[in-house]
Amino acid sequence: MRRIVVVGAGQAGLLLALGLQTHGYAVTVVTDRDAETIRAGRLISNQCVFHPALTRERALGINFWDGTAPEMLGASFGLAGDSAEPAIAWQARFDHPAQSVDQRVKVSDWLTAFAGRDGEVRYGKVTPEGLEEYAREFDLVLVAAGRGPQFDGLFPRDAARSRYREPQRTIGILYLVAGNDEPLPVYPGLTFGLSQAGELFGLPVQSVRGPVFGLGFFGVPGGPLDVWDDVTDTDAHFELAMTLLREQFPWVEESLAGARPSGPLDALRGRVLPIVRDPVGTLPSGAKVLAMGDTAVTNDPIAGQGANMAAYAAAVYERRILDHGDRPYDEAFLRGTFAEYWERAQHATRLSNDLLAPPPDHVLATLEAAQTAPEVARRFANIFADPADYTGWLADEEIARAYLASNAA
Ligand SMILES: Cc1cc2nc3c(=O)[nH]c(=O)nc-3n(C[C@H](O)[C@H](O)[C@H](O)COP(=O)(O)OP(=O)(O)OC[C@H]3O[C@@H](n4cnc5c(N)ncnc54)[C@H](O)[C@@H]3O)c2cc1C
Numbered sequence: 165m166r167r168i169v170v171v172g173a174g175q176a177g178l179l180l181a182l183g184l185q186t187h188g189y190a191v192t193v194v195t196d197r198d199a200e201t202i203r204a205g206r207l208i209s210n211q212c213v214f215h216p217a218l219t220r221e222r223a224l225g226i227n228f229w230d231g232t233a234p235e236m237l238g239a240s241f242g243l244a245g246d247s248a249e250p251a252i253a254w255q256a257r258f259d260h261p262a263q264s265v266d267q268r269v270k271v272s273d274w275l276t277a278f279a280g281r282d283g284e285v286r287y288g289k290v291t292p293e294g295l296e297e298y299a300r301e302f303d304l305v306l307v308a309a310g311r312g313p314q315f316d317g318l319f320p321r322d323a324a325r326s327r328y329r330e331p332q333r334t335i336g337i338l339y340l341v342a343g344n345d346e347p348l349p350v351y352p353g354l355t356f357g358l359s360q361a362g363e364l365f366g367l368p369v370q371s372v373r374g375p376v377f378g379l380g381f382f383g384v385p386g387g388p389l390d391v392w393d394d395v396t397d398t399d400a401h402f403e404l405a406m407t408l409l410r411e412q413f414p415w416v417e418e419s420l421a422g423a424r425p426s427g428p429l430d431a432l433r434g435r436v437l438p439i440v441r442d443p444v445g446t447l448p449s450g451a452k453v454l455a456m457g458d459t460a461v462t463n464d465p466i467a468g469q470g471a472n473m474a475a476y477a478a479a480v481y482e483r484r485i486l487d488h489g490d491r492p493y494d495e496a497f498l499r500g501t502f503a504e505y506w507e508r509a510q511h512a513t514r515l516s517n518d519l520l521a522p523p524p525d526h527v528l529a530t531l532e533a534a535q536t537a538p539e540v541a542r543r544f545a546n547i548f549a550d551p552a553d554y555t556g557w558l559a560d561e562e563i564a565r566a567y568l569a570s571n572a573a
Contacts, residue, residue: 165190168485169302171290173197175211175267175471176457177308178274179478182224185281187486192302196289199272203372207432208267210337210378212236212354212367212468214549215260217475228273229265233370236262239545240351243531244359248414254534256541258353258549264378266339266371267471292318292445299451304493306481307445308474311436311458318445319455325513330385331435332464332520333362336392337380338401339371339430340423348377350419354468354548357413358523358531362389363466364413376426381408382466388412392433398425401433438464438517443502444495454498456481461509466519468548469512480505511551514559526564533572540571 168184170177173195181191197205213221221227238257245251279285290298292315298305307315342348350368357364362383369378383389389408395401402425409417425431443460445453457474484501491497523531534541547554558564 166304166485166490167302168192168304168306169194169298170306170308171195171295171298172307172309172457172459173275173285174271174308174310174457174474176474176477177306178271178278179220179224179475180306180308180456180481181283182226182274182278182281183478183482184485185278185283186224187482189485190284192284192286193275193278194286194288194290194298195275196287198287199275202275203268203272205268206429207337207339209471210264210365210367210369210380210465210468211267211270211471212262212264212548213475214262214468214472215258216549217472218263220475220479226274226277229263229269229370233263233265234352234368234375236264236353236367238353239548240353240355241531241534241541241544242357242413242415244357244412250357250415252532252535253415254541255351256534256538256545259542259546260549262354262549264367264369266369268372269370295453296447296449296451299447299449299453304485305451305453307453307455307459308457309459311462315445315455315459318447318453319441319443319459322440322442325440325510326438327517328438328520331437332385333382333466334385334390334392334435335380335382335465336395336401336405336433337378337431338398338405339369339376339378339426340420341376341426343422343424347375348419348423350377355416357416359412360384361387361412364409364416365468366416371426371430373426376430377420377423379405379409379420381405395433398428398431401425401431436462436464438462438513438520440513444498452493452495452498454501460502461506461513463513463516464520467512467516467551469516469551473509473512476508477505508552511555515547515551515554518554518559524561526561526568527558529568530558530564533568537572540568
């Protein structure tokens with residue numbers, strides 16, 4: 165039996181490890197945090213997961229939150245204008261419900277499930293040098309240790325595939341509950357607000373202590389939503405979030421009247437550098453290791469693609485490993501595996517990168533047409549689940565205008 169180690173126990177690494185486990189592989193997961201620490205820790209992400217990724221979780225029998233987590237039924241879009249009402253507004257259903265389960269819940273439960281199914285978990289922070297030891301012990305080393313610079317030297321930036329050199333948004337997310345412990349009267353899906361200052365994303369989430377509403381602001385650097393650097397506690401975050409809501413997205417304010425923060429650790433503030441890396445790293449010994457998830461491709465979370473693509477990576481990597489049988493995991497195998505993933509993941513990166521730029525006129529025209537043409541609204545709402553449709557449609561002005569001409573009447 166092949167010996168496989170996955171460094172990192174997040175959406176990518178655990179899904180792959182749990183998947184390979186169902187096929188009888190003896191997978192080892194190495195991670196720097198145990199399940200209790202993750203669950204008791206600070207908010208990690210907003211993790212809206214769409215139907216394709218949920219289907220994969222269900223197939224593995226690890227979607228433990230169906231029936232508990234609030235279903236996200238669609239998208240509610242508003243473009244800020246000159247008054248308290250949005251200049252453009254529409255709602256559309258997703259073709260299939262999405263779901264957001266707090267990663268502190270999801271990842272800790274998956275780690276426990278993996279160990280409970282006889283998976284080996286080792287604890288410790290793996291360094292680039294430390295990978296050498298794993299390369300000696302295992303046939304295949306996968307690095308799924310999330311985003312950030314820790315493996316910069318091993319997986320350098322792919323200049324041709326990375327559009328930005330700096331983070332493009334300042335992010336502030338806070339989880340809210342109603343002051344009276346009743347459910348908040350929020351839209352049962354993704355609330356998406358767009359203004360010149362940036363974006364608002366709101367969504368119902370199944371969190372550590374039950375259902376909450378995740379309220380996230382994505383600010384263009386230097387603009388009125390780029391305000392989180394000096395905020396250090398949740399109460400100050402809450403006050404600022406309510407002010408931003410009133411000033412930038414006033415039509416959302418009413419549904420959050422009476423809301424309060426759900427807990428002192430239920431906030432996150434920061435920036436994400438979007439980057440695509442060379443996914444195959446060579447250790448000093450010459451051994452090759454393969455990156456996956458955010459370690460290979462980090463998207464700004466503006467389009468909610470990272471966890472979805474991590475799930476997709478797990479599916480592709482798993483099938484490639486199964487198909488490969490007993491042959492050696494050589495560089496051609498590693499590159500071919502990432503290439504198959506990138507074939508589709510490139511659309512998620514394109515969507516994420518394009519959303520970070522000011523919307524071109526044909527996209528604004530599409531958003532406006534969606535107000536009166538339900539099929540246009542439906543198609544727009546569903547590009548987040550199927551970003552390839554974005555590339556084949558809105559990314560191309562000519563195609564987008566032709567589509568509007570025949571669908572927006
Ligand atoms: C604010 C925000 C909002 C987001 N919203 C969404 C969304 O709505 N939808 C969506 O699809 N995606 C979203 N994402 C992105 C999503 O969270 C990530 O893309 C996804 O979690 C990536 O999974 P991963 O397994 O690659 O990395 P991670 O989930 O980061 O997991 C990495 C794991 O590796 C461990 N680790 C790290 N370093 C080491 C080391 N040196 N040694 C051992 N273990 C290590 C970590 O503890 C962790 O368990 C969002 C991200 C952010 C920041």
